[in-house]
Amino acid sequence: xxxxxxxxxxxxxxxxxxxxxxxxxxxxxxxxxxxxxxxxxxxxxxxxxxxxxxxxxxxxxxxxxxxxxxxxxxxxxxxxxxxxxxxxxxxxxxxxxxxxxxxxxxxxxxxxx
Amino acid sequence: xxxxxxxxxxxxxxxxxxxxxxxxxxxxxxxxxxxxxxxxxxxxxxxxxxxxxxxxxxxxxxxxxxxxxxxxxxxxxxxxxxxxxxxxxxxxxxxxxxxxxxxxxxxxxxx
Numbered sequence: 188x189x190x191x192x193x194x195x196x197x198x199x200x201x202x203x204x205x206x207x208x209x210x211x212x213x214x215x216x217x218x219x220x221x222x223x224x225x226x227x228x229x230x231x232x233x234x235x236x237x238x239x240x241x242x243x244x245x246x247x248x249x250x251x252x253x254x255x256x257x258x259x260x261x262x263x264x265x266x267x268x269x270x271x272x273x274x275x276x277x278x279x280x281x282x283x284x285x286x287x288x289x290x291x292x293x294x295x296x297x298x299x300x
Numbered sequence: 301x302x303x304x305x306x307x308x309x310x311x312x313x314x315x316x317x318x319x320x321x322x323x324x325x326x327x328x329x330x331x332x333x334x335x336x337x338x339x340x341x342x343x344x345x346x347x348x349x350x351x352x353x354x355x356x357x358x359x360x361x362x363x364x365x366x367x368x369x370x371x372x373x374x375x376x377x378x379x380x381x382x383x384x385x386x387x388x389x390x391x392x393x394x395x396x397x398x399x400x401x402x403x404x405x406x407x408x409x410x411x
Contacts, residue, residue, distance in 0.1 A: 191342070219398055230304070230390050230402030231343070276342055280398040286331055286350055287358065288398055290342030 190214045191279050193291035201299055206264040208294050210277030213258065217279040221288070222251060222262050225274045234275070235262070267298045302326055304403035306391050312409045313381040321376040321406050323391030329401070331394040332374035333358075334366060336387040337405075343390060349374055381410045 192211045200206045210220075218239040223231035237244040237251045237260065244251050250263045264271055277291040307322045325332065330351050335343040335358075345358030349368040363385060365377045374393075378385060388407050392400040 193342075196340075221398060223402075228404070230392075230404050232402070233399060236398075278342075278398075286333075286348055286356075286394070286397050287345055288343075288400060290344070292340060292342045 189291075190217075191277055191289050191291040193275075193277055193294050195294050196292070197295045197297070199297045199299060200267050202269055203266045206262075206267045206271065206296055206298065208262040208264075208275050208277075208296065210260045210262075210291055211258055212260075212279055214279070214281075214289075215258070216281050217289075219280045220251070220253060220260050221278045221280075222249075223276045223278060223290075224271075225276060225293070231276060264296075267296075269298050269300050272296055272298050304391055304393055304401055306389075306403040306406050308406060309404070310407050312411065313378075314411055315382060317381050318377065318379050319381065320378075321389055321391075321408075322373070323375065323403060324373045325391075325393040325401075325403075326372065327393060327395065327401065328371070329393035329395045330371070331397070332368065333392040333394070333400060334364070334374070334376045335390045335392065336360065336385075337390060338387050346376065346389075381408075383410045386410045 221236040222234040225231040253260045274293045276293045278288045304325045333348040334346040347366040349355045391403040394400045
């Protein structure tokens with residue numbers, strides 16, 4: 188049973204436009220959410236996170252929105268750049284500072300010049 | 301500062317062979333983790349170690365053993381490799397939950 192779902196395997200956008208990557212979760216005990224970015228043949232790198240007590244967190248071109256009632260979060264990248272082309276993983280962790288991250292399957296973003 | 305390093309980068313095993321994947325971090329992190337990633341799947345936690353001398357099972361521990369050799373090193377052992385263990389293996393370390401820093405991965409093929 189998948190607790191963190193990324194229903195879009197891939198997304199293609201034009202350079203300069205907005206990229207919106209979505210993530211849904213089923214476990215209401217998750218209280219911290221993270222986005223990781225992964226290039227081919229490399230390990231995932233941390234991008235941005237959000238606590239369940241917030242509904243938005245912004246870092247430069249990247250903004251994560253959290254809708255707890257819908258159990259949904261999204262990552263917005265504005266403006267998108269070709270270097271943003273990668274696989275993006277959504278991850279969640281349980282209340283109490285759990286060591287365990289639960290990952291979604293990832294969305295492959297392609298930004299076309 | 302190399303971060304998290306993993307050896308080897310690639311490995312091919314025959315069914316039934318054993319091997320150990322090595323991981324080391326130079327960031328003085330307490331926690332370390334082993335994940336596997338299969339095609340079309342997210343990362344799944346195999347084992348983790350919250351501190352030197354402790355290890356705990358993750359989501360998919362069967363067929364694996366781990367050793368937290370010291371604060372820097374966390375190894376993953378396959379005692380009798382099976383084709384189902386063909387995967388990309390990532391090691392990670394963490395200064396505090398839930399931040400995790402990943403190594404470059406080991407691509408393992410079991411024939």
